[in-house]
Amino acid sequence: MFELISEMFSYSFLSRAVIVGILVALCAALLGVTLVLKRYSMIGDGLSHVGFGAMSVAIAMNAAPLAVAIPVVVIAAFLLLRLSEKAKLKSDAAIALISTSALATGVIVTSLTSGLNADIYSYMFGSILAMSDGDVYLSLSVALVVLVLYVIFYNKIFAITFDEDFAQATGIKTRFYNVLIATLTALTVVVGMRIMGTMLISGLIIFPALTAMRVCKSFRTVVIFSTVISAVCFFAGMVLSYTLGTPAGASIVATNALAFIIFFVIGKLSAK
Amino acid sequence: MPLVSCKNLTLSYESEVAVQHLCIDIESGDYLCVVGENGTGKSTLIKGILGLMRPKSGEIVYGDVNRKEIGYLPQQSAIQRDFPASVWEVVLSGCIGKHGIFNVTYSKEDKERASKNMKIMGISDLKKRSYRELSGGQQQRVLLARALCATTKLLLLDEPVTGLDPLATAELYSLIKKLNREENITVVMVSHDVSCALHDSNKVLHMGSNGAVLFFGESDEYRESSISARFLRCDCACHGRGEHNHV
Numbered sequence: 340m341f342e343l344i345s346e347m348f349s350y351s352f353l354s355r356a357v358i359v360g361i362l363v364a365l366c367a368a369l370l371g372v373t374l375v376l377k378r379y380s381m382i383g384d385g386l387s388h389v390g391f392g393a394m395s396v397a398i399a400m401n402a403a404p405l406a407v408a409i410p411v412v413v414i415a416a417f418l419l420l421r422l423s424e425k426a427k428l429k430s431d432a433a434i435a436l437i438s439t440s441a442l443a444t445g446v447i448v449t450s451l452t453s454g455l456n457a458d459i460y461s462y463m464f465g466s467i468l469a470m471s472d473g474d475v476y477l478s479l480s481v482a483l484v485v486l487v488l489y490v491i492f493y494n495k496i497f498a499i500t501f502d503e504d505f506a507q508a509t510g511i512k513t514r515f516y517n518v519l520i521a522t523l524t525a526l527t528v529v530v531g532m533r534i535m536g537t538m539l540i541s542g543l544i545i546f547p548a549l550t551a552m553r554v555c556k557s558f559r560t561v562v563i564f565s566t567v568i569s570a571v572c573f574f575a576g577m578v579l580s581y582t583l584g585t586p587a588g589a590s591i592v593a594t595n596a597l598a599f600i601i602f603f604v605i606g607k608l609s610a611k
Numbered sequence: 612m613p614l615v616s617c618k619n620l621t622l623s624y625e626s627e628v629a630v631q632h633l634c635i636d637i638e639s640g641d642y643l644c645v646v647g648e649n650g651t652g653k654s655t656l657i658k659g660i661l662g663l664m665r666p667k668s669g670e671i672v673y674g675d676v677n678r679k680e681i682g683y684l685p686q687q688s689a690i691q692r693d694f695p696a697s698v699w700e701v702v703l704s705g706c707i708g709k710h711g712i713f714n715v716t717y718s719k720e721d722k723e724r725a726s727k728n729m730k731i732m733g734i735s736d737l738k739k740r741s742y743r744e745l746s747g748g749q750q751q752r753v754l755l756a757r758a759l760c761a762t763t764k765l766l767l768l769d770e771p772v773t774g775l776d777p778l779a780t781a782e783l784y785s786l787i788k789k790l791n792r793e794e795n796i797t798v799v800m801v802s803h804d805v806s807c808a809l810h811d812s813n814k815v816l817h818m819g820s821n822g823a824v825l826f827f828g829e830s831d832e833y834r835e836s837s838i839s840a841r842f843l844r845c846d847c848a849c850h851g852r853g854e855h856n857h858v
Contacts, residue, residue, distance in 0.1 A: 376694060491715055498704040501694055502685065508661040509708025509761045510679035556741035557697035 347581050356467035356534060356587070357577055359475055361570050362482035363531040364591075367540075368547035368569035369489045370524050372562050373500045375548040381431055382419050382521070384541035385438040386528045389415040391537040392441030392448075394462055399452040405477060408529050415441075416521035424517075442537075465536030465588030467577075478530045485523045492516065497558050535588040543569070546595035553599070553606035572598050612674040614639045614765060614797055615660060619669035622652065622659045622822070629655035630822035632669070637799060639675065639764070642791045644812035644830070645801045652822035653801040654686070657767050660799070675764070679708050682758030682766040682796075686773065687750065691742075698737045698745070698753050702729055705760025721760075728759040731794070732786065748779030755786065759796075766790065768800040780804075784811060809834065 348354045367383075374380055390412045397407035415437065422433045449459050461468070470478075489496065498506040499516050507513040524544070531540045547569035548561070555561040576591030583590070613636035622630040629652035637643055645653050658664045660671060662678045682705075705728075706721040729735045732752045737745065742753060751771055758766055768787065772780040788811045790796045800812070809815065815833040817826040826838050833839050 378690065491713060494707060497700065498707045501696060501704060502691065504663060504685050505683050507663055508681060508683045511707060552695050555695055558695060558700050561695045
């Protein structure tokens, strides 16, 4: 086992992917707790599709993918959040509309210009080879910003997640924090898409939170445990991907799914 | 000067008027019961007083109370019922309003206040329990303790006994009464459960369709009035509560 891991880390692109990926996994888990509890799980999924559309257009125009995708996805995050606030019942349908439209745009633009090539495939299902040096620095700074802001605003994020009306009534600027959470989610999604892929990044956001909620009883333990489980599953997924030669994103989601099932059973058993 | 005064207040959602030309004064020490059928703007009025909604016309004037120092017990949402949080985390979050933007942790005073309010609500022993495992009555007491962390003057309660069994209902009412009489906290309570609610309140606001005011005045007067007759007759779910309460 140790030999395997040290062999993995002898490839610099792999160790780079693991370091960036674990940081992104931590951010996704932190934000995921709030998104899942506020019933915004689908926002992560919607944003990744918008990100795909933006990246495809950027590649077609020979622009830097992340430089185009980040602002577009942040704007989409504002829009999706507004939709969720305004019409609570219809927001899931609205998210589906926006995400499939963005995906369709991306596919059409690509097939008209370069054809569906390896780049597009890697955006769909992720690739650890897709990380350039610039991406690594960007990912590291995004992860750092998310982690620091989450710690600073932890108590407010709890209050808003638990009861937005109450928080607003006591004078918390709930809109500011909602926009902050949406922006951080957008950044995490765009950065995480490179490794996980458009189709799979939302798994990284939703699974750890749901897994932690099977067994944890307080918000603090849910937050801590979901970050731990997220990092562990990410690493295990990478090892799995390396040994079996399976795509990284899919392997990571699979380990997360396995962890969820294990803790679901533990939760059921301990409840008896 | 009244604690809160609504002057010709109109509140509306986009095109739908929820509260119309409302003029009421809430005095310090009052226990005001807001009654009326579904969709008559009772909850909207609460949201207006809390500042969650801007008045369309008219105004709300606050006396010896800051708008941010109002304790609020909202109607429970499905999200909360199964929320993974400890009782302590929930109660403590009532203190958050006093925090500045970069205030990262709760102060010692915050924690003392949370402990004190849990004691008043009789839930000190639930401190470490998970909120989602509690009974409906216990959850309401936790939320009431949280509301007390946000205020020492005015509590707004939106349908606090919905979904509670008769015993838990009676307990919650007597706790609210205690807060009003002993802690001298002004209470505004929205309720369906008219006869029970009237028992403790000193004032009643009865709202009709489109947020029009059918009655506003003393509870005793209301009991005699013709408006209450129809409302009280069909409401016999907890007759006998008065006796139960005095045991």
